[in-house]
Amino acid sequence: MAKKKKIDEKALAAAYNEALALEKAGAFEKAAAAYQKVLALDPEDHGGAAVRVASMGLGETPPKAPDAYVETLFDQHAEAFESILVDQLEYCVPLMVRERIDALKLGPFKKLLDLGCGTGLTGGALRDITGEMVGLDLSENMVEIAHEKDLYETLYVAEAADFLEDNEDGPFDIVTATDVLPYVGFLEELFFGVADNMEKGGLFFFSSETLPAEILGDRDFMVGPHQRFAHAEGYVRKVLESAGFEVIEMSDITVRLEDGAPIAGHLVVAKLK
Known part of the structure; x- marks a missing residue:
């Protein structure tokens, strides 16, 4: 059985923050490209990069939000x-x-x-x-x-x-x-x-x-x-x-x-x- 690739959390956080900053600045094409780097580091997509790209009207609309993203989102907010x-x-x-x-x-x-x-x-x-x-x-x-x-x-x-x-x-x-x-x-x-x-x-x-x-x-x-x-x-x-x-x-x-x-x-x- 293939070993699961370990995520480089530091690199992932840096890539995600860069993509999010570009998105918030309205540079959607650049943001979409940056989110592709996020997906390369985290194929399971815990941060919902694919959904964010689709929300900007770019890329393909996924059939659903990634399970890892939904799980992470609600785990983080469960208490509140x-x-x-x-x-x-x-x-x-x-x-x-x-x-x-x-x-x-x-x-x-x-x-x-x-x-x-x-x-x-x-x-x-x-x-x-x-x-x-x-x-x-x-x-x-x-x-x-x-x-x-x-x-x-x-x-x-x-x-x-x-x-x-x-x-x-x-x-x-x-x-x-x-x-x-x-x-x-x-x-x-x-x-x-x-x-x-x-x-x-x-x-x-x-x-x-x-x-x-x-x-x-x-x-x-x-x-x-x-x-x-x-x-x-x-x-x-x-x-x-x-x-x-x-x-x-x-x-x-x-x-x-x-x-x-x-x-x-x-x-x-x-x-x-």
Whole structure:
């Protein structure tokens, strides 16, 4: 078995800081070239160089944010995650999910799968109407905090699509993915994986971010200015339908604030036919 190449952390930090400085100065072509040096030093892309290049409108749009980047990002922010997301960025998608469940008179549920469970915000919002809860997240630090809350019967450190391919815990009658799609561009693998792990008639709740049509153009998805994926409404509907879901609701929401400005998105309720 080949030995994993050791990263030169000092050289990597210098290369990343150079690329970031060029990006912030608006020298995007030079920044993109500098990020290629970062990727050469760190092929797993812990710093999200590929996503940053795509957010500048250069290079290819990756199918998703690199696992190493998402894991690093959320591991670093785990302790302050809820304070930043809920108090500063006014993120309340889990409560929106609960509100729609109550308004549509859905539930109670037998078994929930919470994809990208983070510190357990969605788990907390749905605990009293769910028999058994399974959560997973790429960030081990996030999962540890969720574990301390004693909300979930089972917790995994895993990537969503990989878990769905090998999972033996199902089937589930409800699956949630709040704040997962901003780190995934290509949705087919995720949505088909959810369908494969769900009972007929099961419900899929998730949030997505979007951008105006004049920015998205004819693209299904793109990396937006804040290094997160934005999806076209038509693309989300198309993939849901092809995976066997019926869209019950697709509501316009403010997902969060970014630099004080609202980030537009959708809250989707879908049912497996």
